[in-house]
Each structure stands twice: as C-alpha cells, then as structure tokens.
Amino acid sequence: MLPAPTPDSLQGPPWLAGLNPAQRDAVTTTEGPVLILAGAGTGKTKALTARLAHILFNRLAWPSQVLAVTFTNKAAREMRHRTELLLGSMAEGLPWLGTFHALSAKMLRRHAGLVGLNPQFTILDTDDQLRLLKQVVTEAGLDEKRWPAKQLASLIDRWKNRGLLPEQVPPGESFAFADGAKGGGAALYARYQEQLVQLNAADFGDLLLHMLTIFARHPDVLADYRERFRYVMVDEYQDTNQAQYQWLKALVGDRRNIACVGDDDQSIYSWRGAEVANILRFEADFPGAKLIRLEENYRSTPHILAAANHLIAHNNGRLGKSLFTQHSTGEKVAVTGVWDGPEEARSVGDEAERLGREGVSLNDMAILVRAQFQTRLFEDRFIAIGLPYRIVGGFRFYERAEIRDALAYLRLVQSPDDALAFERIVNVPKRGLGDKAMGTLHAAARRLNLPLSRAAAHVAEGDDLTPAARRALRGFLTDVARWRDAADTLNHAELAELVLEESGYVAMWQADKSTEADGRLDNLKELVRAMGDYPSLTAFLEHVSLVMDNEAAADGEKITIMTLHAAKGLEFDHVFLPGWEEGVFPSQRALDEGGTAALEEERRLAYVGITRARVRAHVLHAANRQVYGQWTAALPSRFVAELGEAHVDERSTLSGGPSLWRAALAGGDPFADMQRGTGRGPGWDRARSGQTGSGWQAAKQGFSQSGRDFGPRSAAPPREARVSAISLAPMPGFKRGARVFHAKFGEGTVVHVDGNKLEIDFPAAGRKRVLDSFVSLKN
Template sequence: RITHIMVDEYQDTNVAQYLWLRLLTGTERNLCCVGDDDQSIYGWRGAEVGNILKFESDFPGAAIVRLEENYRSTGHILAAASGIIAHNESRLGKTLYTSADAGEKLRVNGYWDGADEARAVSADIEAMHADGQDLSQIAVLVRAGFQTREFEERFIAIGLPYRVVGARFYERAEIRDAIAYLRLIAQPADDLAFERIINTPKRGLGTASIQALHMQARASDKPLLAAAIDLSQSDELRPAARNALGEFCQNIRRWRDSVGSMHHTDLAKIVLDESGYTGMWMADKSPEAEGRLENLTELVNAMQDFDSLQGFLEHISLVMDGDRESETGEVTLMTLHAAKGLEFDTVFLPGWEEGIFPSQRTIDENGAVGLEEERRLAYVGITRARKTVQLSFAGSRRIHGQWQSSIPSRFVQELPPETVIEDIAQGLGGAIPFGRAAQVQMSGDSSFGGSGETRGGYGPGWRRMAERRAGGIDDGFRASNNKTEFALGERVFHQKFGMGNITHIDGDKLEIAFDKAGSKKVVAGFVSKP
C-alpha cells in the first residue's frame, strides 16, 4: 500500500496523471509536489498548468514553500525574466533573488535581416572564444527548429564547431527527402536518391514491385530510374503498380524538362506539391508535422541564395560533408523547449519577433492561454544563462520566398528598461519603449498568420511596419514574386531621416538618398509616401 507520494516537475503533469494522483492520495494526503508554474511549457503535448495553479485548493491545509533564491543567474538576468513573466495573469507568483552580483545587462540587438543576425551572432561567439570562453558554455536557443538553418550554414562557413540537439537541419528526414527529389531531377542516375523517394509518399508499390525494379536494373545494367521507365512500359507489374511507377517517371521527366525554363525555387515548390510530399505532411496529425512543413519552407528559402539548382546541390554536398569533431568544444544550437533544465554561461536568443516568438500559430489555436505559455517559454530561455544574455530580432525575414517586414516581439517590450542595453541598426524603427505591456492583437491575417498590429507602445516607425504586415499568405509552396509599392526615384518620408529619393530596391529593403542625412538603407515598412 502506498502511503507517501512525491511528484517532481508537477507543472508538467497532464489531466490523466492529475486524476490518478488524486485517487492515489486518498484520505491520507501524504503528498509532496515540486514544480514551477512559470516553467510550464509543454501544453502542446498535454501538460496542464492548471494542475499546479489549483494545488492549494485541491489539497487545503498543505504547506506551501516558495524556493525563491536562484543559484544560477545574475541579478539583471533574474530581473529581466521576472519582468516578462509578471505579465502573465495565471501564475502563483514569486520573487526571485540571488546572492550573486547584478552582472551584465541583457543586450537587445536589432538587425536588418536573418542573415545579418546570424553573421553578428557568429562574430560575437568567435570574439568570446578568442577571449578564452569555452564554446561548450555558449548556446543559441531558437523558438522553432527551422530557425537553426541560417546559423548552421554560417557556423559551417566560418568553421565554428557546433552541435544541434536533435537532428541538424540538412539531416532531418523531410529535408533529406526533399533534397533526394531535387538530386534525382538534376542527376537521373542517382540511385540512392531514387530509392529514398520512390515510395515517399506511398504510391502503392509493394515489395514485389520494388524487387522487380531492382532485377530489371541489374539485367539491363541501367540506373533505377531508367529501369523504372522500361518496367512501366512492360507487362511485368500489376496495372496499378505499373501506372503508379509510370506516373512517377513522367513527373521526374517533366520536372527535369522545367529546370532550364523555371526558377529553381519555384520548381522546388512545384515538385514538393505535385509529388504529394507536402500533402502527406499536411494530412499528418502528429505534433511534429507542422515543424516538418516549416522546415520544408525554410529549405526553399535557402535555395533563394543560389543562382541555380546545381549550385544549391553542390552547396548541400559541402555542408553535409563538413561535419567534424572539435577538441575546443562546440556551440550548442537547440530549441527553447529542448533547453529546459540546462544552463550555459552565455545564451543567444534570436528571432524575437511577432509571429515567430510568440508563435502566431500557438496564439491562433489557444488564445490567451497560448500566449501565456509562450511567455513562460521566454522566461525559461532567459533563465538558462548564468552570466550573459543577448536577445535579437530582425527587421525583415524571407517568408515563403518573399521578404516580409517584422516587428519586435512583445516580450522585448516587456523587458524592464533597467536590465537592458539596446543596440538597434540605424534606420530600423527607432528605440523600443521597454518596460511597458505591449498591446498587440492576438489574431488576424499577416505574413505569419496574424496582423501583429500594435494599438500602442511602439513608436510610429514600428507601427507603420506592423500595419504593412497585414495581409494574407500563400501556402509556402506556390511560385510568388517580390513586389514593393515603391519605385526607383520615388520621393518618400522617414520619421528620423526626413525626405529622400529611393535609389535602390531589394525586396522590402530600400536604399534612399535623404536630403539631409545622406544615403541610408531602411526597411520599406518604415517609410511612407508624402
């Protein structure tokens, strides 16, 4: 008979575990639960924060002991995390303190785009390492798995040792599948690529059909794709299998014929769509499916940086062959969810933008409850650091192949001003009003699935950008073009720099010759027509 029960990580229990615990405790009520409601971040997999919030009412008379002394982080880090989490209404509340000194203030950095952010973070890490900091004590924590790609490519380019908790971007199953399609289109004799995708998604080709295909290839001394073409034109297979194989071969030939006449990113979207591969993941109801679709979109984004499909595939070969162990430690790259329970001397927190963090999908699906869990995730991210935290956001990112303007996360605005040092790229919207409750809509249409429109708090530059982000999105797998409402030579107004003429346009990034401030690069969302 069980007479005493102890539960750890009580904030992560689900409904079934809660009900089972109530039955086990019975009338003896010898129960000890340990947990932190501010670190309940697994609602998406069934955890119910309400279990810990109602502990006192469920077990009246229980002694509540608040463990508020923190032995990990400096004063500024604790104050910053506490300042954000204080905006949650559903919490028990506590006042963290430490015997350590205040330490360094958090740095909040604003960059032009995601590539600038990855370059700057990499440069900062290299400088820290040159000053003697152990790379294994540095972590880059992102909200979603697709965000690792730009950092991985930059780390590889400069030879910075790193490890990814979970699979590296180009080692993820869905990325390998997509690349296999592209490899087979570029090189029809690539048997490894053929074998990976011939039945992905399922095409009704059973073991007997695959064996017959291999026998045909060996007998004719041909690559598998050529053998498949021959086999689909014979009577060796059942009609259903023969038709499925023939359709696959025809698709590969049609896509291959489009290589010279279609932009390679548009071709990739069409291949992933028409092959049924994206449809397979859209129909998948597992928690991982959305992340896999985001990764496929990020793969297409990566292709934008290359002039041709062949150039991209050559780059992938170098990236996938570039893995090597390091004797000097490795930077850790992981999601915020995977970082819970870990600690590092230095933590970089990139991508703090509305729609990415907090996740617009989480807010759309769960409303205020989802937003509070996202805020708890921010709290967890900041408190992974012992000594140093750098948060960052970008003024624009490539979303579904198009440059889209971004605004800083509401969590950035919620940071207490006395805990941060701000370093925003010139012309990128001006100062952020720290220490205020950001008033941002929680639903609506935008490039991330929500308007992100501010009703107060941010300055006029950020407000204009938020307004311009309103509008629908495509599904990420249809061809699109990048248009701007501005034209070369057009006269525009900037809140800080005044009037000027547009001299260069790159997506939503403009170069403007201002009458008094000279030539500046600004994001289109921050200028207006006079």
C-alpha cells in the first residue's frame, strides 16, 4: 500500500509552474486512458516529464511501477534527467523507462526459457543477421543472387513489425519470396527462427515478438506485469508499429492507466512499419478515453503556423487540431518559383549569405529535402561559393556507397592501373570473386610487379583460380575493355549509363527490396545528370576529387542539409524547403500508388518541414528539371497551393509568365500559359489526380537516353494527361549578341542561349532568364 500524499505535496508543485491549461490538464489527469495530441512545438516533452514527476511525487506509484516508453535512448535520457532535476533522489531508479526494444530485452532476459533461449542470449546486429540468412537461403537450395538474403531480411523484419510468427504469414506474402521453394518465404523465416534458437540469439524484431508470444501463451507472466505497472506512458505514439501496439495494449491492465502522447499530423514513418491508425483508433481501443489537445506553439510565428494548419487540413485521416501562438509578429512563408534546379541552389545560397550578413548564424539555417539526390546541387553550389555546410543523417552526395561504386567503375575505365577502383568493384555486383580470389590477385600483382588490374589479366589465363572465378574475371576484364573503347564514341554521361547498366549495378539495386534501394537509384540518376554539366569525364572526376577534398573545418558555423524525415524533432530559425514539385514532393511513388494514404503521409511530411521553422520557412519550386540533358517542365506541388494565400509571400524569378502556383490554383496549365501567354487547361486537376509529366515520370522510373533503357519504364500517359514540356529548340535568330525587346524589361542583349532559354542583359533591369517566346528580335 502506497503512503497517502501529504498536504504539502499537493500545494502548487513546481512542475506545474509555467504550464498552460492544456498542459496542466495532461499532467494532472492521471487516471484512465488519456490521449495527448501534442502538436509541433507545443512543449510535449515538458508536459510528459511533469506528468511523470506528478505521479511520483504524489506517491501514486513507485518509480518501479511506471512503464515509460520512448522511441530513442536520447529521449529516455532526457526524460530521466528532467525528472531527476524536478524530484532529486525521489526519481532515482525508474527501471522501466526506455525504448521499446530496451524494455522488451529486459523482460525477455527474465523469461528467455519460455521461448527456448537462456538469459545470456545474443542480440544479432544486421551483419550477423544477413550472414545467418545467407546460410538459410543456401541450405534451401536457392540461388542467393536471385533470392538475396537482404531481401529476405527486409521481409522478415516487416512480418515481425506486424507481430506475425512464421505460421501466421499470409500465403500470398510468403510466396513473394522464393516462390518455387516449399513453403516460400515463411518456411525460410521458420528455419531462420530455429537457427536463432540454436545459436541462443535473437534479432531486434524478436525482442518484441518473443514477448508477445510469451504474453499469449503464459497468462501468468502477463498478469504479473499488468499488476506491476500502475501507469503506462508512451511518447511518439503515432510512430508505433503493429507489434509495439500489441505489446502496449497487452500490458495495460484493468486500471487502464495509459497515457499516449503523439501527433497524428506527424506520422511519417510508414515505410518503417509505423501505422497512423494506432493513434487514430485510440478512443475505440479505450472507450471513455480523454482526448487532450496541446495546440499552443512556442516555436513558430503566426504565419508559419497558419500555413501549416491550412496545409494539414486537407488530410482526412486525422483527429484534428489547430496550432496557435501568442506571438503577434512574423514574416509570411516565402514561396519562390525558380527556373531550374541550379537556380534553386543559387537562390538558397544567396539568401543564406544575405542572412549571414544580417547576423543570422549558419547554424540556425537548414535545407530540408524530400530525397537525398536533391543535396548534390546544393553541395556543389556551396563549395563553389565557400559556404560551410554539414550533411546530417547521411553522407555527402559523393561519399555515398553507390556513388563511390559508380565512380570507381568510371575511374577504372579512364585509368586501367587504378588498383583501388579495381578492388572496390571487381565483385560488385557479386561475380564470385571474393576474398580468396582477391588474395590470389594481390599475390600475382606482387609476384609480377604489375598493377592489380594488369596482373588480373595474367591470372585470368592461368589456373590459380577456380574455373568459375576465371570465367567471371575474364568477363569483367572484357567488359572494362569494351567500355574503354566505347569512351571514344560516347559522351561521358552516356558512357556512365552504359557501364552502370551493362555491369549489372543498376539491376542489383532494382532487385534490392530494402527501403533505401529507391533512394540509391535516384542518386545514380542524379550522378549521370550531373556529369552532363562537365565537358569530359576527366573534368568531372577532377571536380569530384576537389569536392571530396574540400572538408570544412571541424569548428565554425555550417548550414545544415538533411532529409525531411531526419529533421523531425528539430528546429531552426530559417528553413529552406526545395523541390516542391509534383513527382518530387509529393514523390512519384506516392502519386503512382493512387490512394489517399500515401499522399496524406507526404502532406504530413510537408507539415513537419514547415513547422521546423522558428522565424521563416522558405519554399522553392522549379519550373524545369534537367533529366539527363533534357529539360522537362514541372508542376508546382499541390502542397504549395494548400498553404493558404493570406500567409504566403509569393515570389518568382521567372519572366514573362504568370505565377505558376496561382495559375495552378485557378485550374490552368501554367506551363502552357507561359508559352502561349494565355489559355487555360486542366493542369491543377491533372496534378490533383496524380498525373505528372511523362519526362519526369520516365526519369523517376528509369534512365532513358540514346535509345537505351536504364531500368523499367511505364508507358507514357495519353497526350491529354501530360504536362507540356518546354521545347529545347531555339527560335531562329536568337544567338549570343542579338538585340531583343521584352514587353516588361525593354531592350536587351542576349548573353547566353540554352535551348529556348535566353539569358539577357537588360540595361534597365539587369540580367534576366526568359523564354524566347516572350521576346522579339530588334532589327
């Protein structure tokens, strides 16, 4: 029996000081199920910590009787630290405060014998898991190249995230892997689980899955935990997967004292198994639950919050809330339409430098991209102007593994004696030339005193390797020689396409079913596109070397570049949001799926991006994206039009045409309007239905250049469903030095011609980039 709280303990406790009414309600409502909808920047961590302190100080439970679940160790440490600051020694202990996996591992070590393990079981890392799965695949007589262990690992992880044992896997899903094998993927999953038990090991998915199994088969164990935990508290509830949901629901006993904190508008991890439905059905799972909304934002300006509210209101799958702030001032969200990707990077760089001159630290600026391939243009631009930057949550563009592999292929084509490049890619994709074969090649190189690739030619004709390895090595050397010959007739971008296609490197990533595979393919496409900006392969590789060598000082201010997913939970004064175009954001995959779920998650991601900004959000969209040397028109993202006109400061560097996103709002085809000067079309209706330009669609789905397919392509949509691509053919007479007239800027001189794009020096307005159809030649 807990001692009754003293009167002094109930009189104005310090943790209630400074809380707004909704936060106070979340803290003091301790009994029964509670869902705390905590919007971005509304002080949810403060409220959650205060709630824990309130329970402990008032002796509603001992520290060992509170189950407090977070998603990261960092969040757990912060909650523990804050609670100890409030309560001192009273908060010591808290043995059940931690992540889902940490707490499940603690439980499992107590009950390991119930699932055939002993308490000293090993938790496998990813590498060990893959090695074991390769053994399982080989044991089943399957070709590991056709049925990669990495793909099976991804499947098993998804099944475990859903709480599925091998016998519970639906047959249709089971035969998505190893469809010719008896039992399919589920049988391999079962064999994998048997092997884990023999090794006295578990993977991360097992930590929850084993406890779910124990709860289901041993009611006494579950009853003990239900009796133990008087209060259950969960942070970031919107990010829970099905297994975590089942685990939590099982542990909530008859007291029903569960408090979940989350934001349905920030559920952005479905690709990791998270299900927004878990938070949306909370009131159905726990009838009579109290719903508390934390809506007062302490981070952003009124315009940022209003724009975010307008945007997220277009989602149907939400419980609903509206952020507000006590601040009365602040700039509108800046929406800037630019000509193309390079101008987008220049615009952001210029604005960052301007803000720096005004005293804003680079540390308070961030560029949040939808896909990693977008970072390349910003990295190149910042290096060119000397603007320090950091990549968070990933590698710099040219440091990524797939880019290093592709560059190694190109280096070897250019320089036969590049031993480091040879060694990196001789067995990527796998050709049966593993460590043993490489040892033989190195020994031959030392013996013959030749570079590795030249020594390989001798080994390929001898008998030091197995017949299969010799054939693979000869085939690889023949390919490299053919590509070297092709370099005399193809430009370097075409050569890169040929090498990556014929080497099987692209096919390797297309066959990979992991969540990062699509991003790696996008990065390879961006690499090929980037090469077109340089006159030769030598010049491009030299540029890459300079970029890789240009390491900013460890100390000092840097602008941050990261993906929108990685930015969740962070905040910056100025946030730049580039690439808000149909097919980029929302992504082409979300548009191709055709349903509302994927599109609504993309919109939640946009909401997360905007609400990272404290002072100003800068949204950018480009009228064109260069895809392997061809310019394709792009529609502004539908999300731009959903921000709310009253809270947006619209800008455009495009000359001679209407606002792209305002034309989209009106239902017109902005790019056709730009070319004709007048006219309306079904542009916005087309965008809302998920149809985008055939050029961008082809780019997102596979390479297409010089008659070769670099990956799968779908048929182009019918003519009426296409965005009008701007022709590259310049009108006759427009050349450097030509005198022209523009209705708005007057007379000027053409200084650069790029297809139908003209850069013109206007004495009265400076240099502008315009379409040739908006100017006329002067006699």
